[in-house]
Amino acid sequence: MPDELLDRLRRFHDDAFPQYREQFQTLVDEGQHPTTLFIGCSDSRLVPYLLTGAGPGELFLVRNVGAFIPPYDGSHGHHGTTAAIEFAVLNLHVHRIVVCGHSHCGAIKAMYGEVSPEAPNLNRWLDLGREALLPVQPGPEVLRRTEQRAVVLQLERLMEYPMVRSRVQAGQISLHGWHYVIEEGEVHVFDVKTGGFVPASLADNSGTGPYHPYVEHDGQVLLDAL
């Protein structure tokens, strides 16, 4: 039986990798210094590298069902997403944290229905989005609003992480709540001032605000004073 995946691995090594060899060597020699923690849904149609144009070494990625953030509850369990947030903030000193949900999200839809008794972990995990549910029958518009509300809910939970909160308040980390509309190829950005999502084509920045841009001053790049 042909092993298509093995063929792809070989093609990557032989055809694609040579163009990146130097870049990866530098990333090995100097270590990784990604500036963005990207927490996205596991959905196969959400492709962070395509969306952001990022290359190797630029995104520290965490993906899970629904792009959910567990509560910072002191339980110190095997919480992969929580561990990644701690590592990205404390070890990698990322400047941005993106939480990216998307249209047609299976996790959001699943919250409106019954979860199989064979999936108790999935059922428990979905609890992290249930506060975003609307008390109506889910149609396309309700699902979209729920997807967006879930992103905001995760940002709020992220702000309960002490190491995140202190850095956001100090202007060292910006939060970015995104809802990616697959069929339009456009991210809608949560704007904390209006409480709504703005298409990237109309937004004035990619963050939720209050936004503190870098400014050029006498040739030096400075962080705008708070």
Ligand SMILES: [Zn+2]
């Ligand atoms: Zn999803």
